[in-house]
Amino acid sequence: MCGIVGYLGPLNAAPVLLSELKCLEYRGYDSAGVAVIENGRLCVMKAAGKLSNLENLLATQHPTAKVGIGHTRWATHGVPNDTNAHPHIDSTGTIAVVHNGIIENFEELKEDLINKGYAFSSDTDSEVIAHLISYELSKGGEMLDVILRSLKQLVGAYALGIVSQEHPDRIYAVNHHYSLSVGLGQDESFLASDSMAVRQYTNRVVRLEQSEIAEITTQGVRLFTFDGTEVKRSPIAMDSSPYVIDKCGHKHFLHKEIHEQPLVLRQTLTKYLRHPNHPIDFSVGDVDPEANDGTAYGVHLTDEEIKGLNHINVFACGTAYHASMVGKILLEELVGIPVAVDIASEIRGRKLLVNESTLAIAVSQSGETADTLAALKEAKSKGAYTMGITNRADSHLAQITPNLIVTECGIEVSVAATKTYVAQLASFYLLAIYLAEKRGTISADKAREMKMQLNSIPTMVEQILAREEEIKETSIKYADAHDVVFIGRGLNFPTALEGALKLKELSYIHASGYAAGELKHGPIAVLDQNVPVITVLMPGTVYEKTLSNAQEARARNAKMIVVAVDGDEQAAKTFDSVLSIPPIDELFSPLTTIVPLQLLSYFISDYLGKDVDQPRNLAKSVTVE
Numbered sequence: 001m002c003g004i005v006g007y008l009g010p011l012n013a014a015p016v017l018l019s020e021l022k023c024l025e026y027r028g029y030d031s032a033g034v035a036v037i038e039n040g041r042l043c044v045m046k047a048a049g050k051l052s053n054l055e056n057l058l059a060t061q062h063p064t065a066k067v068g069i070g071h072t073r074w075a076t077h078g079v080p081n082d083t084n085a086h087p088h089i090d091s092t093g094t095i096a097v098v099h100n101g102i103i104e105n106f107e108e109l110k111e112d113l114i115n116k117g118y119a120f121s122s123d124t125d126s127e128v129i130a131h132l133i134s135y136e137l138s139k140g141g142e143m144l145d146v147i148l149r150s151l152k153q154l155v156g157a158y159a160l161g162i163v164s165q166e167h168p169d170r171i172y173a174v175n176h177h178y179s180l181s182v183g184l185g186q187d188e189s190f191l192a193s194d195s196m197a198v199r200q201y202t203n204r205v206v207r208l209e210q211s212e213i214a215e216i217t218t219q220g221v222r223l224f225t226f227d228g229t230e231v232k233r234s235p236i237a238m239d240s241s242p243y244v245i246d247k248c249g250h251k252h253f254l255h256k257e258i259h260e261q262p263l264v265l266r267q268t269l270t271k272y273l274r275h276p277n278h279p280i281d282f283s284v285g286d287v288d289p290e291a292n293d294g295t296a297y298g299v300h301l302t303d304e305e306i307k308g309l310n311h312i313n314v315f316a317c318g319t320a321y322h323a324s325m326v327g328k329i330l331l332e333e334l335v336g337i338p339v340a341v342d343i344a345s346e347i348r349g350r351k352l353l354v355n356e357s358t359l360a361i362a363v364s365q366s367g368e369t370a371d372t373l374a375a376l377k378e379a380k381s382k383g384a385y386t387m388g389i390t391n392r393a394d395s396h397l398a399q400i401t402p403n404l405i406v407t408e409c410g411i412e413v414s415v416a417a418t419k420t421y422v423a424q425l426a427s428f429y430l431l432a433i434y435l436a437e438k439r440g441t442i443s444a445d446k447a448r449e450m451k452m453q454l455n456s457i458p459t460m461v462e463q464i465l466a467r468e469e470e471i472k473e474t475s476i477k478y479a480d481a482h483d484v485v486f487i488g489r490g491l492n493f494p495t496a497l498e499g500a501l502k503l504k505e506l507s508y509i510h511a512s513g514y515a516a517g518e519l520k521h522g523p524i525a526v527l528d529q530n531v532p533v534i535t536v537l538m539p540g541t542v543y544e545k546t547l548s549n550a551q552e553a554r555a556r557n558a559k560m561i562v563v564a565v566d567g568d569e570q571a572a573k574t575f576d577s578v579l580s581i582p583p584i585d586e587l588f589s590p591l592t593t594i595v596p597l598q599l600l601s602y603f604i605s606d607y608l609g610k611d612v613d614q615p616r617n618l619a620k621s622v623t624v625e
């Protein structure tokens, strides 16, 4: 959360910073700002709200500076307004700082600086950094040493961009437990939290490792550790094909991304599974090894290591956590190893019981979620094997584990995750079959049959998408609800949770997902004729019991909606509205049952006039714990 950018070179800095920020708006859209050095003076322009507000402001100012830093914010300390927007400056107005992360000891530092006569204007933790550097500068020394002395006093995880009026020829960048990349062009350099933002200008990138500071000039970058030792690192070459960020005729990115799911599933499945008669092959790279982009790819556990595993721990947040809940059931069913799935933020302060026979898996679309990375690092420090499932081969996650499954989704622009969810699910199906074959817990025939079933899923998703007009009609009938309850059992309990999450984040309607059997243990108290209950009802082991739980809700006069397979007469009799999908084996059903629920949330959100692609208060990449 929060995006940092920088530029120095022959171009006007402000438009370059703006174009970099556009690539990072997914990291937060509470406010945005830039600091440039214009005719020898530091000049800060910032605006609350979306990046377009900053764009409008810059259009009235026409700065011509050739050096600057920029920021897009997701508020942690201090409400989203102009004052709390970054960059923050020191009292002399000569040093500007942009910050991603949290300074945990900011209150103590702030009090100390106030006692020394420094005046603060914002409620942020970030402003303290600008004043601290100013204070250290007053004691003398080179700028690099001054910053290093300041860093020693900061507690927390952070990434920083710093410019000083006294040094218009350089930008300082600091990385402490985040990601920062420096892009190198011809007599120009770029800084960004996500290398995707510099890719429009250059494919030569130097990534900052943990606890490093970079001194960036138009001629390149010098890297130092926090004790001042210089580090040599050659630039890596990124894939130079630009990302296409285009709605391609869809009204919203979310709609486009929901419709991309058949393609995304095909791409992710065929990448690792060439043919149902062949073994799943995770050794294939997601990037051209020639591209030398420095990231891990593929799975490198030996057969002996796989056979020696006795436990799997999965860490994830939000939608990725829901995918992991499905993964747990699949892995336990097919591989026969106990699997624990944890909300990654819940690992902090708890005893994590992993050992050298544990496989720890972090699931993260962005590969940057701080909670998820922290949990995986802890498991790694205790000797567990580690693995990542991500959509970003160039992410922080890719750098901390040698085993990586990369989903083939392309960039997911909409803040609500859709296509990456089904791709994470597909990855778990592949992984479960892969491990089961290696450990001999399923027969070759069973594995082949499952691979064939997996390959048929993209077509089923296409068939559901072709029904979207019907789904829209049904959805809008329930758009006036204030509370919605989703229920499902077994593999479709996570579907109920994910359906509820999509509805609340997209429409702001309060929604909760429950294990269908839990309804009677308390949540049923909220039901009446005003509360729609959406049941995920798939033929199979839990059909009858789920139906009984839905009947209990119906007996309380709730409005009844169901996701059921074509031709389910019982469902047609019991429910007021049916969102029907093609018949599917229960084991694979989470891959398709979620699709009508994504569409339902999309149509309700659009009908209510909400900000579909950038819902309030959210950010796509959550880099604070």
Ligand code: F6R
Pocket (backbone or CB within 6 Å): 317, 318, 319, 320, 321, 363, 364, 365, 366, 367, 368, 369, 372, 415, 416, 417, 418, 501, 505, 620, 621, 622
């Ligand atoms: C919901 C959503 C979030 C993310 C969560 C984890 O639509 O997108 O719940 O799933 O913030 O993000 P990643 O997968 O990037 O770790």
